Amino acid sequence: xxxxxxxxxxxxxxxxxxxxxxxxxxxxxxxxxxxxxxxxxxxxxxxxxxxxxxxxxxxxxxxxxxxxxxxxxxxxxxxxxxxxxxxxxxxxxxxxxxxxxxxxxxxxxxxxxxxxxxxxxxxxxxxxxxxxxxxxxxxxxxxxxxxxxxxxxxxxxxxxxxxxxxxxxxxxxxxxxxxxxxxxxxxxxxxxxxxxxxxxxxxxxxxxxxxxxxxxxxxxxxxxxxxxxxxxxxxxxxxxxxxxxxxx
Numbered sequence: 001x002x003x004x005x006x007x008x009x010x011x012x013x014x015x016x017x018x019x020x021x022x023x024x025x026x027x028x029x030x031x032x033x034x035x036x037x038x039x040x041x042x043x044x045x046x047x048x049x050x051x052x053x054x055x056x057x058x059x060x061x062x063x064x065x066x067x068x069x070x071x072x073x074x075x076x077x078x079x080x081x082x083x084x085x086x087x088x089x090x091x092x093x094x095x096x097x098x099x100x101x102x103x104x105x106x107x108x109x110x111x112x113x114x115x116x117x118x119x120x121x122x123x124x125x126x127x128x129x130x131x132x133x134x135x136x137x138x139x140x141x142x143x144x145x146x147x148x149x150x151x152x153x154x155x156x157x158x159x160x161x162x163x164x165x166x167x168x169x170x171x172x173x174x175x176x177x178x179x180x181x182x183x184x185x186x187x188x189x190x191x192x193x194x195x196x197x198x199x200x201x202x203x204x205x206x207x208x209x210x211x212x213x214x215x216x217x218x219x220x221x222x223x224x225x226x227x228x229x230x231x232x233x234x235x236x237x238x239x240x241x242x243x244x245x246x247x248x
Contacts, residue, residue: 011024
């Protein structure tokens, strides 16, 4: 039976309970005004900060809001993939819970998908403003991270923000591909390994965190370097592999 839900938007959380009431209200308001059937999946890594109770209360009033709790697991990419595995929606999305990703951008992302794109990205670097309001060190780290990943991108679909955490992708472009569950940069792996033929970047200004603490740190940096190493090795193996000859 075909899915009755077009979009599943995953919002990974870890200690984000202060942001969730405003975020979920804004996201539901935006999506409810669009011609799209949707569900919002809050995937919480066992925060024990009231997130379960808050989302369960909202879900009781709106069946389009669902809560998934992971126990004994950490990692943004893993949380996203966990959410996608618990939906049959044809469009799979993700956004941060800290309100640094503007919910109103979902309109443009969905418009891009409805125009035929395989992947629509909320991009901090496609426009002029982008990260200008962020901390200089964070902007520098982000720029270096993108530079390190540039050789991995397919030249035909190269994007300016391959490490964004705000995007929508078609399910058939990522289905049956085993992605790394560690770290924060799932989009980069999707761009390299997914069946992506067309991409559109939608510029936005990266907002300030309204509550909670940033999870960026040494561990995240090490996980990103490990992911880069894995992807570079995978690319090298693909380049060394002999070409396949189709049977007559």
